[in-house]
Amino acid sequence: QQQVKQSPQSLIVQKGGISIINCAYENTAFDYFPWYQQFPGKGPALLIAIRPDVSEKKEGRFTISFNKSAKQFSLHIMDSQPGDSATYFCAAAHGGSQGNLIFGKGTKLSVKP
Amino acid sequence: EPEVTQTPSHQVTQMGQEVILRCVPISNHLYFYWYRQILGQKVEFLVSFYNNEISEKSEIFDDQFSVERPDGSNFTLKIRSTKLEDSAMYFCASSDGLITGELFFGEGSRLTVL
Numbered sequence: 294q295q296q297v298k299q300s301p302q303s304l305i306v307q308k309g310g311i312s313i314i315n316c317a318y319e320n321t322a323f324d325y326f327p328w329y330q331q332f333p334g335k336g337p338a339l340l341i342a343i344r345p346d347v348s349e350k351k352e353g354r355f356t357i358s359f360n361k362s363a364k365q366f367s368l369h370i371m372d373s374q375p376g377d378s379a380t381y382f383c384a385a386a387h388g389g390s391q392g393n394l395i396f397g398k399g400t401k402l403s404v405k406p
Numbered sequence: 407e408p409e410v411t412q413t414p415s416h417q418v419t420q421m422g423q424e425v426i427l428r429c430v431p432i433s434n435h436l437y438f439y440w441y442r443q444i445l446g447q448k449v450e451f452l453v454s455f456y457n458n459e460i461s462e463k464s465e466i467f468d469d470q471f472s473v474e475r476p477d478g479s480n481f482t483l484k485i486r487s488t489k490l491e492d493s494a495m496y497f498c499a500s501s502d503g504l505i506t507g508e509l510f511f512g513e514g515s516r517l518t519v520l
Contacts, residue, residue, distance in 0.1 A: 335513055339508060392437055392454045393454060393464075395451070399448055
């Protein structure tokens, strides 16, 4: 119930391509879905986030698509660049549990030049 | 840009020893957290702290763990008697509490228990 399932575990994309990472959840109490980006040796950094009242949010090359009925959400990285190579974590939280983020297992993205 | 700072960056300790990991959250933040990440695995919530008390803790955060805000700037995680399985990267995070889930993480303290 508290899990967030993330796929794929790893992803290799050519420069300029689209990277897509998918997540699914069970707990319908979740109302906040952030994506975190982590570079080696660094802490996770908030990339983009969405609430279930919208189906899509775009910030630059990064887009979250949200399907409330399917309890799924995904991150799309357009025009992927080598500098995007990092591990991406989806997460979920609900208002009654401040800061208790349930993370997915992460996707290691490699963007080849 | 304000950031969360953590010390030490790496600590090696013997099993059974006490360890204290230190964090300086972002100055105007009110909520503080510890997470851990075992090598190659997902980031896991340990504890949240607000108004000088624990507001939530996970099942990982057992009696061996404690947190403290000894002064107006530091936030510490103490592991009383370390076990091999405590080896992990420990991340401190803070938030202003205005947006659920918007946490700012430090770079982590790597703990190696031998």
